[in-house]
Amino acid sequence: MNAGSQAAQALKPAALDAEELRTDFPILGVKVNGRPLVYLDNAASSQMPRQVIDRLTQYQTREHANIHRGVHFLSETATAAYEGARAKIQRFINAAEVREVIYTHGTTDSLNLVMHGYGRAFVGAGDEIIVSQLEHHSNIVPWQMLCEEKGAKLRVIPCNDAGELLLDEYGALFNARTKLVAVTHVSNALGTINPVKDMIATAHRHGVPVLVDGAQAVPHMKIDVQDLDCDFYAFSSHKMCGPTGVGILYGKAALLEKMRPFEGGGDMILSVTFEKTIYNAIPYKFEAGTPPIAGAIGLGEAVDYLESVGMARIAAHEHDLLAHATESLGRIRDVRIIGTARDKAGVLSFTLKGVHPHDVGTILNEEGVAVRTGHHCAQPVMQRFGIPATARASFYFYNTMAEVDALVAGIQKVRKIFG
Protein backbone atom coordinates (compact mmCIF):
# COMPACT_ATOMS: atom_id res chain seq x y z
CA MET A 1 0.00 0.00 0.00
CA ASN A 2 1.49 3.36 -0.95
CA ALA A 3 1.44 6.44 1.20
CA GLY A 4 -1.41 8.05 -0.75
CA SER A 5 -3.86 5.19 -0.30
CA GLN A 6 -2.83 4.89 3.32
CA ALA A 7 -3.82 8.52 3.79
CA ALA A 8 -7.15 7.88 2.05
CA GLN A 9 -7.67 4.86 4.31
CA ALA A 10 -7.03 6.99 7.34
CA LEU A 11 -9.55 9.62 6.22
CA LYS A 12 -12.32 7.08 5.69
CA PRO A 13 -13.58 5.88 9.08
CA ALA A 14 -13.52 2.14 9.66
CA ALA A 15 -16.97 0.61 9.16
CA LEU A 16 -18.88 0.09 12.39
CA ASP A 17 -19.62 -3.37 13.71
CA ALA A 18 -23.41 -3.38 14.02
CA GLU A 19 -23.51 -6.89 15.47
CA GLU A 20 -21.22 -5.85 18.30
CA LEU A 21 -23.05 -2.58 18.94
CA ARG A 22 -26.33 -4.51 19.15
CA THR A 23 -25.12 -6.14 22.36
CA ASP A 24 -25.40 -2.69 23.98
CA PHE A 25 -29.17 -2.73 23.33
CA PRO A 26 -31.03 -5.16 25.61
CA ILE A 27 -34.35 -4.62 23.80
CA LEU A 28 -32.95 -5.89 20.51
CA GLY A 29 -32.95 -9.37 22.08
CA VAL A 30 -36.75 -9.36 22.38
CA LYS A 31 -38.62 -12.06 20.45
CA VAL A 32 -41.80 -11.18 18.55
CA ASN A 33 -44.12 -14.05 17.65
CA GLY A 34 -41.23 -16.37 18.44
CA ARG A 35 -38.97 -14.65 15.95
CA PRO A 36 -36.09 -12.24 16.58
CA LEU A 37 -37.26 -8.63 16.62
CA VAL A 38 -36.29 -6.73 13.47
CA TYR A 39 -36.75 -3.15 14.58
CA LEU A 40 -37.12 -0.87 11.56
CA ASP A 41 -39.18 1.93 13.09
CA ASN A 42 -36.31 4.13 14.18
CA ALA A 43 -37.71 7.27 12.57
CA ALA A 44 -40.59 7.01 15.06
CA SER A 45 -38.35 6.26 18.04
CA SER A 46 -34.94 4.68 18.48
CA GLN A 47 -33.90 2.17 21.13
CA MET A 48 -31.75 2.86 24.16
CA PRO A 49 -28.31 1.37 24.89
CA ARG A 50 -27.43 0.00 28.30
CA GLN A 51 -25.08 2.93 28.86
CA VAL A 52 -28.05 5.35 28.83
CA ILE A 53 -30.28 3.00 30.83
CA ASP A 54 -27.52 2.68 33.45
CA ARG A 55 -27.03 6.45 33.57
CA LEU A 56 -30.75 6.93 34.24
CA THR A 57 -30.64 4.29 36.95
CA GLN A 58 -27.63 5.92 38.56
CA TYR A 59 -29.34 9.30 38.49
CA GLN A 60 -32.53 7.99 40.05
CA THR A 61 -30.73 5.90 42.66
CA ARG A 62 -27.96 8.31 43.69
CA GLU A 63 -28.35 11.83 42.30
CA HIS A 64 -31.98 12.93 42.06
CA ALA A 65 -33.29 16.19 43.48
CA ASN A 66 -34.78 19.31 41.95
CA ILE A 67 -32.27 21.53 40.19
CA HIS A 68 -31.37 25.22 40.62
CA ARG A 69 -33.12 25.18 43.99
CA GLY A 70 -31.41 23.74 46.98
CA VAL A 71 -28.06 24.28 48.57
CA HIS A 72 -28.05 20.64 49.54
CA PHE A 73 -25.82 17.93 48.13
CA LEU A 74 -28.31 16.16 45.87
CA SER A 75 -29.65 19.35 44.33
CA GLU A 76 -26.13 20.43 43.49
CA THR A 77 -25.32 16.98 42.07
CA ALA A 78 -28.45 16.96 39.92
CA THR A 79 -27.86 20.53 38.74
CA ALA A 80 -24.28 19.73 37.75
CA ALA A 81 -25.40 16.68 35.77
CA TYR A 82 -28.25 18.58 34.10
CA GLU A 83 -26.03 21.50 33.10
CA GLY A 84 -23.20 19.14 32.19
CA ALA A 85 -25.50 17.44 29.70
CA ARG A 86 -26.36 20.83 28.21
CA ALA A 87 -22.66 21.47 27.62
CA LYS A 88 -22.30 18.07 25.91
CA ILE A 89 -25.20 18.89 23.62
CA GLN A 90 -23.71 22.29 22.86
CA ARG A 91 -20.47 20.64 21.73
CA PHE A 92 -22.36 17.91 19.85
CA ILE A 93 -24.18 20.41 17.59
CA ASN A 94 -21.35 22.97 17.79
CA ALA A 95 -23.45 25.79 19.22
CA ALA A 96 -21.39 28.90 19.92
CA GLU A 97 -22.62 29.25 23.49
CA VAL A 98 -24.16 26.90 26.01
CA ARG A 99 -26.99 29.37 26.72
CA GLU A 100 -28.18 28.83 23.15
CA VAL A 101 -29.25 25.27 24.07
CA ILE A 102 -32.77 25.16 25.52
CA TYR A 103 -34.26 22.01 26.98
CA THR A 104 -37.80 21.35 25.81
CA HIS A 105 -40.08 18.31 25.89
CA GLY A 106 -39.28 17.31 22.32
CA THR A 107 -39.19 18.61 18.77
CA THR A 108 -42.89 19.48 18.74
CA ASP A 109 -42.44 21.49 21.92
CA SER A 110 -39.37 23.21 20.44
CA LEU A 111 -41.26 24.21 17.30
CA ASN A 112 -44.17 25.49 19.36
CA LEU A 113 -41.75 27.48 21.51
CA VAL A 114 -40.55 29.31 18.40
CA MET A 115 -44.13 29.85 17.27
CA HIS A 116 -45.13 31.39 20.60
CA GLY A 117 -41.88 33.14 21.50
CA TYR A 118 -40.87 34.41 18.08
CA GLY A 119 -43.91 34.04 15.82
CA ARG A 120 -46.45 35.70 18.08
CA ALA A 121 -44.05 38.58 18.79
CA PHE A 122 -42.81 39.27 15.26
CA VAL A 123 -45.44 38.02 12.79
CA GLY A 124 -48.41 40.26 12.03
CA ALA A 125 -51.39 40.60 9.70
CA GLY A 126 -50.45 40.06 6.06
CA ASP A 127 -47.04 38.60 6.91
CA GLU A 128 -45.92 35.30 5.44
CA ILE A 129 -44.29 32.14 6.76
CA ILE A 130 -42.65 29.65 4.42
CA VAL A 131 -42.87 25.91 5.10
CA SER A 132 -42.26 22.98 2.76
CA GLN A 133 -44.39 20.25 1.23
CA LEU A 134 -42.31 17.72 3.20
CA GLU A 135 -43.08 18.95 6.71
CA HIS A 136 -44.27 16.79 9.58
CA HIS A 137 -47.60 18.05 10.94
CA SER A 138 -45.71 19.47 13.92
CA ASN A 139 -44.02 21.99 11.61
CA ILE A 140 -47.26 22.90 9.84
CA VAL A 141 -50.01 23.08 12.45
CA PRO A 142 -48.32 25.59 14.83
CA TRP A 143 -47.81 27.95 11.89
CA GLN A 144 -51.40 27.53 10.76
CA MET A 145 -52.51 28.39 14.29
CA LEU A 146 -50.30 31.48 14.20
CA CYS A 147 -51.61 32.48 10.76
CA GLU A 148 -55.18 32.13 11.99
CA GLU A 149 -54.45 34.23 15.06
CA LYS A 150 -52.54 36.97 13.25
CA GLY A 151 -54.08 36.97 9.80
CA ALA A 152 -50.78 35.85 8.30
CA LYS A 153 -50.28 33.54 5.33
CA LEU A 154 -48.59 30.17 4.93
CA ARG A 155 -46.52 29.68 1.75
CA VAL A 156 -45.42 26.20 0.72
CA ILE A 157 -42.21 25.12 -1.04
CA PRO A 158 -43.28 22.43 -3.56
CA CYS A 159 -41.36 19.24 -4.28
CA ASN A 160 -40.79 17.13 -7.38
CA ASP A 161 -41.80 13.50 -7.95
CA ALA A 162 -38.59 12.30 -6.28
CA GLY A 163 -39.49 14.19 -3.11
CA GLU A 164 -36.88 16.92 -3.57
CA LEU A 165 -37.76 20.53 -2.80
CA LEU A 166 -37.85 22.87 -5.79
CA LEU A 167 -35.33 25.51 -4.89
CA ASP A 168 -36.17 27.99 -7.66
CA GLU A 169 -39.77 28.01 -6.49
CA TYR A 170 -38.49 28.41 -2.93
CA GLY A 171 -36.45 31.48 -3.87
CA ALA A 172 -39.49 32.99 -5.61
CA LEU A 173 -41.63 32.74 -2.46
CA PHE A 174 -39.74 35.52 -0.65
CA ASN A 175 -41.11 39.03 -0.49
CA ALA A 176 -41.13 41.96 1.91
CA ARG A 177 -43.76 40.23 4.08
CA THR A 178 -41.79 37.00 4.61
CA LYS A 179 -41.05 36.68 8.32
CA LEU A 180 -39.81 33.12 8.82
CA VAL A 181 -38.82 29.91 7.04
CA ALA A 182 -39.66 26.68 8.88
CA VAL A 183 -38.24 23.67 7.07
CA THR A 184 -37.32 20.11 7.89
CA HIS A 185 -33.71 18.96 7.52
CA VAL A 186 -34.70 15.35 6.73
CA SER A 187 -38.21 14.29 5.68
CA ASN A 188 -39.61 11.76 8.15
CA ALA A 189 -41.91 10.25 5.51
CA LEU A 190 -39.52 10.09 2.53
CA GLY A 191 -36.01 10.42 3.92
CA THR A 192 -35.10 13.36 1.66
CA ILE A 193 -32.15 15.34 3.02
CA ASN A 194 -32.94 18.93 2.20
CA PRO A 195 -30.08 21.30 1.29
CA VAL A 196 -30.79 23.40 4.33
CA LYS A 197 -27.44 25.20 4.33
CA ASP A 198 -28.17 26.67 0.89
CA MET A 199 -31.78 27.31 1.84
CA ILE A 200 -30.67 29.20 4.94
CA ALA A 201 -28.27 31.32 2.86
CA THR A 202 -31.13 32.14 0.48
CA ALA A 203 -33.39 33.18 3.36
CA HIS A 204 -30.67 35.29 4.94
CA ARG A 205 -30.17 37.18 1.67
CA HIS A 206 -33.78 38.26 2.19
CA GLY A 207 -33.16 38.99 5.86
CA VAL A 208 -35.43 36.13 6.96
CA PRO A 209 -34.54 33.79 9.85
CA VAL A 210 -34.79 30.03 9.45
CA LEU A 211 -36.08 27.36 11.85
CA VAL A 212 -34.88 23.84 11.00
CA ASP A 213 -36.74 20.74 12.19
CA GLY A 214 -33.81 18.42 12.79
CA ALA A 215 -35.66 15.54 14.46
CA GLN A 216 -34.68 13.10 11.69
CA ALA A 217 -31.21 14.58 11.09
CA VAL A 218 -29.41 14.90 14.42
CA PRO A 219 -29.54 11.14 15.19
CA HIS A 220 -28.02 10.22 11.84
CA MET A 221 -25.42 12.79 10.75
CA LYS A 222 -23.01 15.33 12.16
CA ILE A 223 -24.85 18.61 12.69
CA ASP A 224 -22.98 21.89 13.03
CA VAL A 225 -25.44 24.68 13.68
CA GLN A 226 -22.82 27.39 13.15
CA ASP A 227 -21.82 25.95 9.79
CA LEU A 228 -25.49 25.73 8.75
CA ASP A 229 -25.98 29.26 10.13
CA CYS A 230 -29.55 28.31 11.09
CA ASP A 231 -31.36 30.63 13.46
CA PHE A 232 -33.24 27.85 15.25
CA TYR A 233 -32.73 24.09 15.22
CA ALA A 234 -35.10 21.62 16.92
CA PHE A 235 -34.65 17.94 17.76
CA SER A 236 -35.74 15.14 20.12
CA SER A 237 -33.85 12.88 22.50
CA HIS A 238 -35.86 9.69 21.88
CA LYS A 239 -34.86 9.41 18.24
CA MET A 240 -31.16 9.46 19.15
CA CYS A 241 -30.90 6.72 21.79
CA GLY A 242 -32.09 8.97 24.60
CA PRO A 243 -35.25 8.90 26.72
CA THR A 244 -38.65 10.27 25.71
CA GLY A 245 -39.96 13.54 27.12
CA VAL A 246 -36.99 15.75 26.38
CA GLY A 247 -35.79 17.65 23.35
CA ILE A 248 -33.71 20.63 22.36
CA LEU A 249 -34.25 23.99 20.81
CA TYR A 250 -31.05 25.62 19.64
CA GLY A 251 -31.42 29.33 18.93
CA LYS A 252 -28.98 32.13 18.19
CA ALA A 253 -28.54 34.06 21.42
CA ALA A 254 -29.43 37.42 19.87
CA LEU A 255 -32.78 36.06 18.67
CA LEU A 256 -33.55 34.23 21.90
CA GLU A 257 -32.89 37.45 23.83
CA LYS A 258 -35.52 39.26 21.78
CA MET A 259 -38.15 36.58 22.20
CA ARG A 260 -41.01 36.36 24.62
CA PRO A 261 -41.09 33.47 27.08
CA PHE A 262 -43.36 30.64 26.01
CA GLU A 263 -44.54 29.47 29.41
CA GLY A 264 -44.51 31.30 32.72
CA GLY A 265 -43.59 29.75 36.03
CA GLY A 266 -40.74 28.88 38.31
CA ASP A 267 -37.10 28.96 37.16
CA MET A 268 -37.86 31.33 34.24
CA ILE A 269 -37.89 34.44 36.44
CA LEU A 270 -35.37 36.57 38.29
CA SER A 271 -37.92 38.24 40.53
CA VAL A 272 -41.67 38.32 40.90
CA THR A 273 -43.90 40.93 42.48
CA PHE A 274 -47.55 41.52 41.70
CA GLU A 275 -46.51 44.72 39.94
CA LYS A 276 -43.72 43.34 37.77
CA THR A 277 -41.90 40.15 36.96
CA ILE A 278 -38.36 40.18 35.62
CA TYR A 279 -37.55 37.24 33.40
CA ASN A 280 -34.48 35.12 33.82
CA ALA A 281 -31.67 35.13 31.24
CA ILE A 282 -31.58 32.63 28.38
CA PRO A 283 -31.82 29.67 28.33
CA TYR A 284 -33.71 29.65 31.65
CA LYS A 285 -36.25 32.19 30.37
CA PHE A 286 -37.63 29.29 28.30
CA GLU A 287 -37.45 26.56 30.91
CA ALA A 288 -40.42 27.21 33.19
CA GLY A 289 -41.13 24.71 35.90
CA THR A 290 -39.20 21.59 36.82
CA PRO A 291 -37.69 20.32 33.58
CA PRO A 292 -37.23 16.68 32.51
CA ILE A 293 -34.02 16.39 34.54
CA ALA A 294 -33.52 12.65 34.16
CA GLY A 295 -34.31 12.90 30.46
CA ALA A 296 -31.75 15.65 29.94
CA ILE A 297 -29.05 13.68 31.72
CA GLY A 298 -29.99 10.60 29.69
CA LEU A 299 -29.76 12.64 26.50
CA GLY A 300 -26.28 13.78 27.52
CA GLU A 301 -25.27 10.14 27.94
CA ALA A 302 -26.81 9.30 24.54
CA VAL A 303 -24.66 12.04 22.99
CA ASP A 304 -21.57 10.45 24.54
CA TYR A 305 -22.64 7.09 23.16
CA LEU A 306 -23.27 8.38 19.63
CA GLU A 307 -19.93 10.18 19.64
CA SER A 308 -18.19 7.01 20.73
CA VAL A 309 -19.71 5.21 17.74
CA GLY A 310 -18.98 8.19 15.49
CA MET A 311 -21.53 10.16 13.49
CA ALA A 312 -19.63 9.68 10.23
CA ARG A 313 -19.60 5.90 10.71
CA ILE A 314 -23.31 5.95 11.59
CA ALA A 315 -24.14 7.87 8.43
CA ALA A 316 -22.00 5.57 6.28
CA HIS A 317 -23.56 2.39 7.71
CA GLU A 318 -27.10 3.69 7.26
CA HIS A 319 -26.24 4.68 3.70
CA ASP A 320 -25.19 1.09 3.01
CA LEU A 321 -28.37 -0.30 4.60
CA LEU A 322 -30.52 2.08 2.55
CA ALA A 323 -28.74 1.20 -0.68
CA HIS A 324 -29.18 -2.53 -0.05
CA ALA A 325 -32.85 -2.11 0.93
CA THR A 326 -33.62 0.13 -2.03
CA GLU A 327 -32.11 -2.33 -4.45
CA SER A 328 -33.76 -5.38 -2.86
CA LEU A 329 -37.23 -3.85 -2.56
CA GLY A 330 -36.96 -2.54 -6.10
CA ARG A 331 -36.78 -6.13 -7.32
CA ILE A 332 -40.07 -7.14 -5.66
CA ARG A 333 -43.04 -7.13 -8.02
CA ASP A 334 -45.44 -4.20 -7.50
CA VAL A 335 -43.31 -2.38 -4.92
CA ARG A 336 -43.28 1.38 -5.45
CA ILE A 337 -40.70 3.30 -3.48
CA ILE A 338 -42.05 6.70 -2.42
CA GLY A 339 -39.24 9.22 -2.16
CA THR A 340 -36.31 8.74 -4.48
CA ALA A 341 -34.29 11.86 -3.78
CA ARG A 342 -30.59 11.70 -4.65
CA ASP A 343 -29.68 12.69 -1.12
CA LYS A 344 -31.53 10.47 1.34
CA ALA A 345 -31.26 9.38 4.97
CA GLY A 346 -32.08 5.82 6.09
CA VAL A 347 -35.83 5.99 5.47
CA LEU A 348 -37.58 3.77 2.93
CA SER A 349 -41.27 4.46 2.31
CA PHE A 350 -43.05 2.14 -0.07
CA THR A 351 -46.38 0.86 -1.27
CA LEU A 352 -47.27 -2.58 -2.54
CA LYS A 353 -49.80 -2.53 -5.39
CA GLY A 354 -53.21 -3.84 -4.32
CA VAL A 355 -52.26 -4.17 -0.64
CA HIS A 356 -53.02 -1.51 1.95
CA PRO A 357 -49.95 -0.55 4.03
CA HIS A 358 -51.70 -1.62 7.23
CA ASP A 359 -52.05 -5.14 5.93
CA VAL A 360 -48.36 -5.05 4.97
CA GLY A 361 -47.49 -3.91 8.49
CA THR A 362 -49.62 -6.57 10.19
CA ILE A 363 -48.09 -9.41 8.17
CA LEU A 364 -44.55 -8.06 8.65
CA ASN A 365 -45.26 -7.98 12.38
CA GLU A 366 -46.02 -11.70 12.29
CA GLU A 367 -42.48 -12.10 11.00
CA GLY A 368 -41.11 -9.99 13.84
CA VAL A 369 -40.45 -7.03 11.55
CA ALA A 370 -41.52 -3.67 13.01
CA VAL A 371 -42.30 -0.98 10.44
CA ARG A 372 -44.52 2.06 10.59
CA THR A 373 -47.59 2.25 8.41
CA GLY A 374 -49.88 5.19 7.80
CA HIS A 375 -49.45 8.80 6.79
CA HIS A 376 -46.50 9.38 9.15
CA CYS A 377 -48.00 12.66 10.42
CA ALA A 378 -47.22 14.06 6.98
CA GLN A 379 -50.55 14.03 5.14
CA PRO A 380 -49.48 16.78 2.67
CA VAL A 381 -46.68 14.45 1.54
CA MET A 382 -49.19 11.63 0.99
CA GLN A 383 -51.46 14.03 -0.93
CA ARG A 384 -48.52 15.08 -3.11
CA PHE A 385 -47.97 11.46 -4.13
CA GLY A 386 -51.68 10.64 -4.39
CA ILE A 387 -51.66 7.88 -1.78
CA PRO A 388 -53.40 7.55 1.60
CA ALA A 389 -50.49 5.92 3.37
CA THR A 390 -47.20 4.05 3.01
CA ALA A 391 -45.28 1.41 4.87
CA ARG A 392 -41.99 2.84 6.12
CA ALA A 393 -38.82 1.07 7.15
CA SER A 394 -36.35 3.36 8.91
CA PHE A 395 -32.85 2.31 9.87
CA TYR A 396 -30.37 3.05 12.61
CA PHE A 397 -26.75 2.08 13.08
CA TYR A 398 -27.65 -1.11 14.97
CA ASN A 399 -29.58 -2.53 12.02
CA THR A 400 -27.90 -5.15 9.86
CA MET A 401 -27.98 -6.30 6.26
CA ALA A 402 -29.61 -9.53 7.50
CA GLU A 403 -32.45 -7.45 8.94
CA VAL A 404 -32.94 -5.77 5.58
CA ASP A 405 -33.16 -9.26 4.09
CA ALA A 406 -35.79 -10.19 6.71
CA LEU A 407 -37.81 -7.16 5.62
CA VAL A 408 -37.55 -8.23 2.00
CA ALA A 409 -38.61 -11.80 2.83
CA GLY A 410 -41.56 -10.43 4.80
CA ILE A 411 -42.73 -8.29 1.88
CA GLN A 412 -42.45 -11.30 -0.41
CA LYS A 413 -44.68 -13.18 2.01
CA VAL A 414 -47.24 -10.37 1.85
CA ARG A 415 -47.11 -10.56 -1.93
CA LYS A 416 -47.71 -14.30 -1.76
CA ILE A 417 -50.66 -14.06 0.67
CA PHE A 418 -52.39 -11.39 -1.40
CA GLY A 419 -51.62 -13.08 -4.71
Place this chain on the structure above:
Amino acid sequence: MDSKNLYQEVILDHNRKPRNWGRLADASHRAEGLNPLCGDHIWLSLKLDGDRVGAIAFEGESCAICKASSSMMTASVKGRSVGEAEELIREFRDMATGKLDAASQPNQLGRLSVFAGVRDLPARVKCAILPWHTLHAALNAEATVSTEGDRDPVAAADS
Protein backbone atom coordinates in the same frame (compact mmCIF):
# COMPACT_ATOMS: atom_id res chain seq x y z
CA MET B 1 -51.39 -14.95 16.39
CA ASP B 2 -50.30 -15.97 12.94
CA SER B 3 -51.40 -13.97 9.93
CA LYS B 4 -52.75 -17.19 8.41
CA ASN B 5 -55.49 -16.96 11.06
CA LEU B 6 -56.55 -13.44 10.13
CA TYR B 7 -55.75 -13.33 6.43
CA GLN B 8 -57.83 -16.39 5.64
CA GLU B 9 -58.94 -17.12 2.11
CA VAL B 10 -62.49 -15.92 2.77
CA ILE B 11 -61.18 -12.50 3.87
CA LEU B 12 -58.74 -12.29 0.96
CA ASP B 13 -61.55 -13.26 -1.42
CA HIS B 14 -63.90 -10.53 -0.14
CA ASN B 15 -61.01 -8.07 -0.34
CA ARG B 16 -60.37 -8.97 -3.99
CA LYS B 17 -64.03 -9.19 -4.98
CA PRO B 18 -66.07 -7.11 -2.55
CA ARG B 19 -69.82 -7.94 -2.61
CA ASN B 20 -72.43 -5.18 -2.83
CA TRP B 21 -69.85 -2.64 -4.03
CA GLY B 22 -71.16 0.78 -5.03
CA ARG B 23 -73.78 3.31 -3.94
CA LEU B 24 -77.56 3.04 -3.97
CA ALA B 25 -79.19 5.87 -5.91
CA ASP B 26 -82.45 5.43 -3.98
CA ALA B 27 -81.04 4.81 -0.50
CA SER B 28 -83.22 5.55 2.50
CA HIS B 29 -80.20 5.63 4.84
CA ARG B 30 -76.57 6.63 4.29
CA ALA B 31 -73.48 7.09 6.42
CA GLU B 32 -69.78 7.72 5.95
CA GLY B 33 -67.20 5.97 8.11
CA LEU B 34 -63.68 7.25 8.64
CA ASN B 35 -60.67 5.92 10.48
CA PRO B 36 -58.38 8.97 10.30
CA LEU B 37 -55.39 7.22 11.82
CA CYS B 38 -55.03 4.62 9.10
CA GLY B 39 -57.07 6.20 6.33
CA ASP B 40 -59.93 3.68 6.07
CA HIS B 41 -62.81 5.56 4.48
CA ILE B 42 -66.12 3.98 3.47
CA TRP B 43 -69.53 5.10 2.30
CA LEU B 44 -72.51 2.95 3.14
CA SER B 45 -75.99 3.25 1.65
CA LEU B 46 -79.01 1.09 2.29
CA LYS B 47 -82.70 0.96 1.51
CA LEU B 48 -85.15 -0.26 4.07
CA ASP B 49 -88.04 -2.31 2.79
CA GLY B 50 -90.46 -1.96 5.68
CA ASP B 51 -88.43 -3.05 8.67
CA ARG B 52 -86.00 -5.09 6.58
CA VAL B 53 -82.73 -4.18 4.83
CA GLY B 54 -83.90 -4.51 1.24
CA ALA B 55 -80.71 -3.33 -0.43
CA ILE B 56 -77.28 -2.30 0.85
CA ALA B 57 -74.04 -1.19 -0.79
CA PHE B 58 -70.67 0.20 0.19
CA GLU B 59 -67.60 1.64 -1.43
CA GLY B 60 -64.46 3.36 -0.29
CA GLU B 61 -60.75 3.06 0.24
CA SER B 62 -59.50 0.81 2.97
CA CYS B 63 -57.27 -2.02 4.08
CA ALA B 64 -58.19 -5.64 3.41
CA ILE B 65 -59.61 -6.16 6.89
CA CYS B 66 -61.99 -3.20 6.60
CA LYS B 67 -63.01 -4.02 3.04
CA ALA B 68 -63.66 -7.70 3.74
CA SER B 69 -65.56 -6.83 6.92
CA SER B 70 -67.70 -4.37 4.94
CA SER B 71 -68.34 -6.85 2.17
CA MET B 72 -69.30 -9.69 4.50
CA MET B 73 -71.41 -7.35 6.60
CA THR B 74 -73.49 -6.23 3.63
CA ALA B 75 -74.02 -9.86 2.62
CA SER B 76 -75.00 -10.77 6.19
CA VAL B 77 -77.51 -8.03 6.94
CA LYS B 78 -79.32 -7.98 3.60
CA GLY B 79 -82.84 -9.26 4.22
CA ARG B 80 -82.56 -8.97 7.99
CA SER B 81 -84.71 -6.72 10.17
CA VAL B 82 -83.23 -3.58 11.73
CA GLY B 83 -83.39 -5.26 15.14
CA GLU B 84 -81.51 -8.31 13.86
CA ALA B 85 -78.90 -6.07 12.21
CA GLU B 86 -78.37 -4.18 15.46
CA GLU B 87 -77.93 -7.46 17.31
CA LEU B 88 -75.35 -8.58 14.76
CA ILE B 89 -73.52 -5.24 15.14
CA ARG B 90 -73.36 -5.81 18.89
CA GLU B 91 -72.12 -9.37 18.52
CA PHE B 92 -69.48 -8.39 15.97
CA ARG B 93 -68.15 -5.62 18.20
CA ASP B 94 -68.05 -7.95 21.18
CA MET B 95 -66.20 -10.60 19.20
CA ALA B 96 -63.65 -8.13 17.78
CA THR B 97 -62.93 -6.67 21.21
CA GLY B 98 -62.64 -10.07 22.86
CA LYS B 99 -65.85 -9.94 24.91
CA LEU B 100 -67.59 -12.65 22.92
CA ASP B 101 -65.94 -15.96 22.13
CA ALA B 102 -67.68 -16.89 18.91
CA ALA B 103 -66.50 -20.49 19.19
CA SER B 104 -68.03 -21.23 22.60
CA GLN B 105 -70.82 -18.69 23.18
CA PRO B 106 -74.14 -18.58 21.28
CA ASN B 107 -74.27 -16.03 18.46
CA GLN B 108 -75.55 -15.34 14.97
CA LEU B 109 -72.18 -14.44 13.48
CA GLY B 110 -71.65 -17.56 11.37
CA ARG B 111 -68.91 -16.96 8.79
CA LEU B 112 -68.21 -13.53 10.31
CA SER B 113 -66.31 -15.33 13.05
CA VAL B 114 -63.27 -15.36 10.70
CA PHE B 115 -62.63 -11.89 12.12
CA ALA B 116 -62.21 -13.21 15.67
CA GLY B 117 -58.41 -12.97 15.28
CA VAL B 118 -58.40 -9.15 15.25
CA ARG B 119 -58.94 -9.15 19.01
CA ASP B 120 -55.22 -9.97 19.29
CA LEU B 121 -54.29 -7.00 17.10
CA PRO B 122 -55.45 -3.85 18.92
CA ALA B 123 -54.32 -1.61 16.07
CA ARG B 124 -56.55 -3.49 13.63
CA VAL B 125 -59.73 -3.84 15.68
CA LYS B 126 -60.93 -0.48 14.40
CA CYS B 127 -60.45 -1.59 10.80
CA ALA B 128 -62.80 -4.53 11.30
CA ILE B 129 -65.40 -2.64 13.32
CA LEU B 130 -65.60 0.51 11.17
CA PRO B 131 -68.24 -0.82 8.71
CA TRP B 132 -70.41 -2.08 11.56
CA HIS B 133 -70.19 1.24 13.33
CA THR B 134 -71.07 2.95 10.05
CA LEU B 135 -74.09 0.67 9.64
CA HIS B 136 -75.23 1.54 13.15
CA ALA B 137 -74.87 5.22 12.28
CA ALA B 138 -76.82 4.83 9.04
CA LEU B 139 -79.66 3.02 10.80
CA ASN B 140 -79.74 5.74 13.44
CA ALA B 141 -79.57 8.64 10.98
CA GLU B 142 -76.07 9.85 11.80
CA ALA B 143 -74.32 11.16 8.72
CA THR B 144 -70.69 10.45 9.56
CA VAL B 145 -68.76 8.47 12.09
CA SER B 146 -65.12 8.50 12.96
CA THR B 147 -63.08 5.95 14.85
CA GLU B 148 -61.55 8.82 16.83
CA GLY B 149 -62.97 10.88 19.66
CA ASP B 150 -66.22 10.16 21.48
CA ARG B 151 -67.52 8.16 18.55
CA ASP B 152 -64.71 5.70 18.76
CA PRO B 153 -66.28 2.33 17.97
CA VAL B 154 -64.05 0.57 20.45
CA ALA B 155 -65.06 3.05 23.14
CA ALA B 156 -68.66 2.64 22.04
CA ALA B 157 -68.33 -1.10 22.32
CA ASP B 158 -66.94 -0.70 25.81
CA SER B 159 -69.72 1.59 26.99
